[in-house]
Amino acid sequence: MNFLHEFLHQEVPKSGKTMPAYYRRALFISEVILAAYFLVSVVLLRFAAGQWLWLPAVVLAATVACLLCIDRLGPRLNLLLYAAIIWVWLAWFVHRYGWGVGSPNILAPILSLAFFNIYEPPLGKIGYFLALVVFRVALFAYTLRHPVLGTLEHPVNLIFQVVNSVVPLLILAVNYVLFSSSIQASERLLTINNQELHKEAGTDPLTGLPNRRALLDVIEVYRRNNPDEQFGIAIADIDFFKKVNDTYGHNCGDYTLKELSRLFLEQSAGKYTVCRWGGEEFCFFLPGLNLDQAGAVMQDVHAAVRKMPLRFGEIDYSITITIGVEEYDFRSTTEAILDRADRKLYMGKVHGRDQVVI
Numbered sequence: 292m293n294f295l296h297e298f299l300h301q302e303v304p305k306s307g308k309t310m311p312a313y314y315r316r317a318l319f320i321s322e323v324i325l326a327a328y329f330l331v332s333v334v335l336l337r338f339a340a341g342q343w344l345w346l347p348a349v350v351l352a353a354t355v356a357c358l359l360c361i362d363r364l365g366p367r368l369n370l371l372l373y374a375a376i377i378w379v380w381l382a383w384f385v386h387r388y389g390w391g392v393g394s395p396n397i398l399a400p401i402l403s404l405a406f407f408n409i410y411e412p413p414l415g416k417i418g419y420f421l422a423l424v425v426f427r428v429a430l431f432a433y434t435l436r437h438p439v440l441g442t443l444e445h446p447v448n449l450i451f452q453v454v455n456s457v458v459p460l461l462i463l464a465v466n467y468v469l470f471s472s473s474i475q476a477s478e479r480l481l482t483i484n485n486q487e488l489h490k491e492a493g494t495d496p497l498t499g500l501p502n503r504r505a506l507l508d509v510i511e512v513y514r515r516n517n518p519d520e521q522f523g524i525a526i527a528d529i530d531f532f533k534k535v536n537d538t539y540g541h542n543c544g545d546y547t548l549k550e551l552s553r554l555f556l557e558q559s560a561g562k563y564t565v566c567r568w569g570g571e572e573f574c575f576f577l578p579g580l581n582l583d584q585a586g587a588v589m590q591d592v593h594a595a596v597r598k599m600p601l602r603f604g605e606i607d608y609s610i611t612i613t614i615g616v617e618e619y620d621f622r623s624t625t626e627a628i629l630d631r632a633d634r635k636l637y638m639g640k641v642h643g644r645d646q647v648v649i
Contacts, residue, residue: 303412310366313473314408317466318369319361321400324465325373326354328397328458329380332451339447350380366410374401374419378426385430389439392448393455395430398423400462407470495567497545498552503574506566510576510625519621523577523585525563526632527592527614530644532571535610543603547610554599558592574629582618586649589614593647611645 310318329351336344353376361369377397384394405411405419443451493505501509513522529535529551536544548571555565555573568574575592577585596612615635617628635648 299413301413304410310369311409311473313469314366315361317407317469318366318373318404319358320465320469321404321462322354322358322361322373324458324462325376326351326358328454329354331454335447335450339443340441346380346383350376366408370401370404370408370411373404377401382430385434386437387440388443390431390434392443392451394451395427396455396459398427399459400466403463403466403470407466498549498567500552500555500573501564501566503566503568506564506568506574506576507625509564513576513578514619514625517578520579521581521619523575523580523582523588523616523618524625524628524632525575525577525585525589525614525616526568526629526636527573527575527589527612528636528640529571530611530613530640532610535608539603539606539608543606546603547601550599550601551596551610551612554595555592558595562588580618582616582649585618586616586647589616589647589649597645613639613644614647615639616647616649 329347333344333347333351336347353372357364357369357372357376364372381394381397384392388394401423402420406416408416411419442448493501493508495502510522510524513520529547532544532547535547548567551573552565552567555575559565562580563575563577565573565575575589577588580588593612593614596610599609601608601610613636615632615638617632617635619628623631639646639648
């Protein structure tokens with residue numbers, strides 16, 4: 292019953308004279324079809340009765356007036372007038388020609404317009420539903436106690452049967468196409484925006500690599516889905532990076548981080564996922580590899596960094612990195628493995644840098 296609770300407690304925007312484009316299109320097309328329906332009815336009843344009947348002409352004029360004023364009345368008043376026109380028409384038609392011509396079907400589109408009106412409060416929508424039920428039942432009860440004033444002869448009766456079946460279904464089909472298309476478009480846009488936000492939240496803005504949180508998520512998903520699989524973790528740090536910033540400036544430092552990130556991605560070949568761990572540190576996740584295999588991969592990365600030419604403006608320079616590598620022992624937490632890799636990195640820094648500690 293949660294859906295009912297959510298429906299009854301949904302927030303409703305204040306109603307004005309503006310309305311969503313999709314709702315305006317649905318209302319406009321519905322009223323155009325309704326106007327065409329009344330126009331056909333005027334002609335058919337003129338043929339059947341042998342004279343012009345005033346009420347069909349009145350509801351036709353009222354529908355046209357609603358069409359002309361659609362942007363002035365707002366969604367709620369438009370819907371009320373739309374419903375009032377149909378109720379007046381139906382009461383008159385059933386009183387005159389009875390229940391069996393199928394005219395009560397024309398009530399159905401009112402519900403679609405009421406329930407897709409975002410300005411209509413939940414109790415108002417329920418009110419429309421109950422009002423239609425009561426009106427339909429009362430109208431049927433009336434026909435049981437009162438004889439019809441006239442009958443529609445063939446082929447007018449047949450035409451009305453067809454028209455009264457097709458028109459409500461046509462209006463409903465148009466409404467559902469417009470409403471569902473709008474909802475799907477909104478959901479697509481929301482999904483794309485959420486995906487972009489998720490991507491941005493998990494991406495380092497400078498290098499474009501995943502950030503720490505994103506890589507930890509990747510590791511945890513892997514551990515959960517592959518509890519019996521080995522993996523390696525490596526942490527790399529740029530040697531004397533502060534000297535690069537101090538000597539050539541922070542723009543050169545940013546350039547270095549971006550070029551190094553590009554190299555890491557080129558070297559990955561599906562063997563690892565790399566993220567910017569923070570500052571000048573990078574973390575590598577090597578799924579399915581034991582310590583020796585992960586160490587060999589990181590040796591290749593280390594060698595590629597040493598060979599990487601860097602040119603910032605007129606400055607040619609090079610860098611080296613120190614890497615600590617650790618493997619999953621099927622007991623430790625991710626934090627513990629990262630801590631051991633970090634300690635190996637520290638050992639490499641203490642003992643000369645520019646090396647891979649396995």
